[in-house]
Amino acid sequence: MKKILLGNEAIVKGALSAGVDFVSGYPGCPSAEIGQGFLDISKESKIYTEWSTNEKVALETAIGASFSGLKSLVNMKSFGINVCSDSLLPLAYTGTKAPMVIVVADDPACHSSAQSEQDSRGYAHLAQIPLLEPSTPQECYDLTILAFQISEKFNTPVLLRPTTRVAHQRAVVEFQDYVKKDEMKKGEFIKNPHQFSTMPPRTLEMKKELLDKIEKIKQFAEKSKANYISGGKSKLGIIASGVSYLYALEALEEMNLNIPVLKLGFFYPLPEKKVKDFIKGLKTVLVAEEIDGYIEREVVRLAKYTNPKLQIFGKNVLSTIGELNADKLGLALAKITGKKFKVNKIKEINLPKRTARLCEGCPYWYIFPALKRIAPDAIFGGDIGCNMIAGLPPHSMHDYLFSMGASLGISHGVKKSTNQKVISLMGDGTFFHAGIPALINAVYNKSNPLVVIADNRITAMTGHQQNPGMGKTGTNEVTEELKIEEIAKACGVKNIKVLDPINAKEFEDTVREFLGKEEVSLIVCRRICALLAKRQSNN
């Protein structure tokens, strides 16, 4: 079957073809359409799918499935791998039982990411887990299937790392329609603590097994079709990964250059022999990869033995910051070859930037200005989600912004270190994701920041995914509705108020009162997301 698919849709199709049984994840951009894609078909596909409370829990959920014999897929954005890394590293040691693929979508240029321009490929080295990089939706499909195969063959989790321009690229994909299951698969957990428990001295034995396994996977990578050479013969060559490969092809076509390009689908373990054979006959090589120069460093290392005179270009001609494109590749090639490459000039007007803004009718319009008015001197901790817009004009309120739930941990530190008033603002999704341990810490250590939870009844920013506060699962099944105020109470918070922020006087009076308290206080500003309300009334 041939159809236009978004990269993320192609990952879903690939996993379906591979016979996935179990999907968990946490929504983020640019990966959210993967989990959503499975949720949309979970009734007919009979594939268990959930949004988990955070990426660590999502990974652990899939580990449980794998140990019970179910094929699993975990989906998350770049920062998700930071959250789940605590369980990711031991997973490399235990290995999987049934195959598992972990999709981590990076966002070069931070189109939809605040906290850092992270190159998650580093985790492949850190955790010693194979990592594949697709360039196109077709490769999203093919490499997802390959990832499951590798996982099955070697009992290792496999990372698949698309970037925004791959996950959100549309192109024609040739794929097989999947075979529907008759019923949701149930596995069996067969006890095997020797494999599943990391406990010294077994841990070091496991490390040895892991290193042996990686050697075998390296041999597999050497023969894999995921790494291939295109183009003609020349003393100049390119080694490219991910979407950079496409930019390289574009630039070469324009410059009328027919030179060999080694496309690496395998990032880790690197097919070293393949790379050595490629660079052996070259005088010059350009390594084209986005963000960090991981592959370049490997090429430098390998060239020392294979071709010490090889001239290696990479991050000295292609920036470590932001995305690449065909113009940047063309300019790099022009620098190396002395050939001309014309980059058209932008007709610069210096238009002011139109940043994200709160939607019409957004409940946060009643929260941000009120807080600013009542407590102009307060230190203001911002958090991730739609409430992040508090950091942009016209609000410009953030004094710090880090990661999911971090506003509260930092606010506690500021509060303990100063005599200043501190307000921490986070959304409902973020509170469930990572806010609760920080709240417990603030109460336990006798701090007193004011926590304002902007509860718009959904995880809105990434495209309206369900969360534990809604009383609905990802597949819209009715479930326990977890109340933020009850969790806060159980965490020992004494001063709690639930209100509708549209009641300005009540909100303002409460903020004033709570800012004077000796203990942690928490206000739940509960009002439904305006887009969600509109959608519900349309249905």
Add this chain to the structure above:
Amino acid sequence: MENKTFNVILSGVGGQGIVTLLSILDQAAFIDGYDIKSSELHGLSQRGGSIEAHVRFGKKVNSPLIQIGKVDLIIGLELTEGLRSAEKSSNQTKILINDYYFPFNDSLKLEMVKGYLDKISSNISIIPASKICKEKLEKDVVAGTYLLGYAVSKGLIPIKKESFIQAIKEVIPAKYQELNIKAFQLA
């Protein structure tokens, strides 16, 4: 169409339906037998921020992004955002912009935006698509589909008209198909 890849930039403000418009264009090009690649953005950038999506079709398309000065057609759903994309135009680029102004903090005044648009290219048509759709169809959300129809009727996109109608039927949910087909054929 010769061997060259045809490049379209669609721009506007998050929420104006750029991704839907892109899907129609992608599908129509696919129906006409072209290779396609397109690039879009979701998430933070969609919450009322600037949106620019790229669509490329031809015999064989490599990159999903269009280089500066290589765009054949720009369809802007909002004046400032149309102008922002026009910064990347060449003298050959055809530019269609919806006569709809959606200001933001620090935004340029309408007269200034129009002034820049006059200067930046001689190939710009400013079309009251939102107004026409509101008057004739009572919905301005289909302004983009109208502009697509306008571009096709003026021969600015090398894709058959019937392929667009077919694409709308394949891409748009049933209850909005008729509205979109009407908007497409209005121009």
